Amino acid sequence: MKLLVAYDIGDDRRRARTVRILLDCGQRVQESVFWLEAEGDLIERMRQRIRDVIDPEADSVWILFLCETCIGKVETIGIQNLPEIPGFYII
Numbered sequence: 194m195k196l197l198v199a200y201d202i203g204d205d206r207r208r209a210r211t212v213r214i215l216l217d218c219g220q221r222v223q224e225s226v227f228w229l230e231a232e233g234d235l236i237e238r239m240r241q242r243i244r245d246v247i248d249p250e251a252d253s254v255w256i257l258f259l260c261e262t263c264i265g266k267v268e269t270i271g272i273q274n275l276p277e278i279p280g281f282y283i284i
Contacts, residue, residue: 194230194231194232194236194258194259195228195229195230195258195259195264196219196228196229196230196231196236196256196257196258196259197226197227197228197229197256197257197259198215198219198226198227198229198254198255198256198257199225199226199227199254199255199257200215200225200252200253200254200255201225201252201253202225202247202251202252202253202254203251203252204248204251204252207246207247207248207252210246211243211246211247211252211254214239214242214243214246215227215229215239217239218231218235218239219231236256240256
């Protein structure tokens with residue numbers, strides 16, 4: 194399953210920890226946007242790790258699940274292309 198994850202986290206420490214979690218699971222495509230390919234267990238571990246880091250009263254993290262049809266409709270303008278997803282990630 195392919196996911197797009199975006200965040201808005203004001204605190205530098207929480208933001209840096211969240212970035213490390215997301216880099217464990219996928220690739221950064223913009224400053225606060227990540228492209229992931231993951232399934233059940235990995236997605237749930239990522240969610241739990243993020244929940245453990247963020248302040249739900251101050252921060253937001255959006256996880257968008259993209260079907261193959263939606264991915265075919267993704268459009269980028271400028272130099273950004275859809276990232277190549279490696280076969281695996283080591284967590």
